[in-house]
Amino acid sequence: MSHAHTASLEDRDLLRPDLPEDSAVKLIGLGGVGGIVALFGALFLASLGRNVRLVMIDGDAFEPSNTSRMHFSAFGNKATVLRQDLLPRFQDSRLSIFAVGEYLTEANIGRLIQEGDIVLLAVDNHATRKLVGEFCATKRDICLISGGNDGVETTAEGHTLRGTYGNCQIHLRRDGADLTPSLGRYHPEIAHPADHAPTELDCVEMAAAVPQILFANLMAASCMLNALWLHLCGALGYSEICFDVADGLMRPVELPVGLPSRRD
Numbered sequence: 001m002s003h004a005h006t007a008s009l010e011d012r013d014l015l016r017p018d019l020p021e022d023s024a025v026k027l028i029g030l031g032g033v034g035g036i037v038a039l040f041g042a043l044f045l046a047s048l049g050r051n052v053r054l055v056m057i058d059g060d061a062f063e064p065s066n067t068s069r070m071h072f073s074a075f076g077n078k079a080t081v082l083r084q085d086l087l088p089r090f091q092d093s094r095l096s097i098f099a100v101g102e103y104l105t106e107a108n109i110g111r112l113i114q115e116g117d118i119v120l121l122a123v124d125n126h127a128t129r130k131l132v133g134e135f136c137a138t139k140r141d142i143c144l145i146s147g148g149n150d151g152v153e154t155t156a157e158g159h160t161l162r163g164t165y166g167n168c169q170i171h172l173r174r175d176g177a178d179l180t181p182s183l184g185r186y187h188p189e190i191a192h193p194a195d196h197a198p199t200e201l202d203c204v205e206m207a208a209a210v211p212q213i214l215f216a217n218l219m220a221a222s223c224m225l226n227a228l229w230l231h232l233c234g235a236l237g238y239s240e241i242c243f244d245v246a247d248g249l250m251r252p253v254e255l256p257v258g259l260p261s262r263r264d
Helices: 034-047 064-068 078-090 126-136 201-208 214-233
Strands: 023-028 052-057 095-100 118-121 142-149 152-154 160-162 165-174 238-244 249-254
Touching: 023 034, 034 052, 034 078, 034 095, 034 118, 034 214, 052 078, 078 095, 118 126, 118 214, 126 142, 126 165, 142 214, 165 214, 214 238
Parallel strands: 023 052, 023 118, 052 095, 118 142
Antiparallel strands: 142 165, 152 160, 165 238, 238 249
8 A cells, every 4th residue: 555645743734623524433431541531532522513423332330449540420330420421511512422331242343333433442451452453344434543551460470560551553444445553463462362351250350450540541541532633634643652651751653554644
């Protein structure tokens, strides 16, 4: 695939988002990262002045233990509670907000993700990343943005993870062709996950034992929203970005194939 022009960050007049009317943005996972994406993603989408549907998907519930790193008004299903929190703020906008109180599974993924969607994936397990990534790879036109970060833990191999590292991957398909690599292409931990989906009890127990750092969550959410903005501006020049908030590092991975600009 030949390389194509993308808008330069120096061309400030080009950095205006272009989102078609009646677009659907599917936000999967509303935990420490997804909850931040929900709030600021809604602000961004409403600011575009278009008819847009934001669909928030999560089968989990807010509990007292979540209050240290998540902002919400009540206990209960995360998608339902966040929708109730967001609706009053955007009732006069052209943004429609929906809640789906389900975990994403093989049984419902075909109903929840459709052709042409923008999918924001903010889950904490590789099994779900693999499921969503492989499903999106079958679509003709789709944008998948997946972000997350490590928790504070000691791995089975004895490595200590301080919880300050994370990344954001972008998989774009247009006219049935990959414009960026799939989630699992260069990430064997996604292609061959050792963990489980949240519908399995041991995964829930594992997540509860791996605390996340609030500011690493903020960075992961920011990377996802930046990627969304740049994609809609036709100025996205990378397929993955990695960060470590403790070391003050952020490194983009350049596109291995050309990304046609929405401005061409």
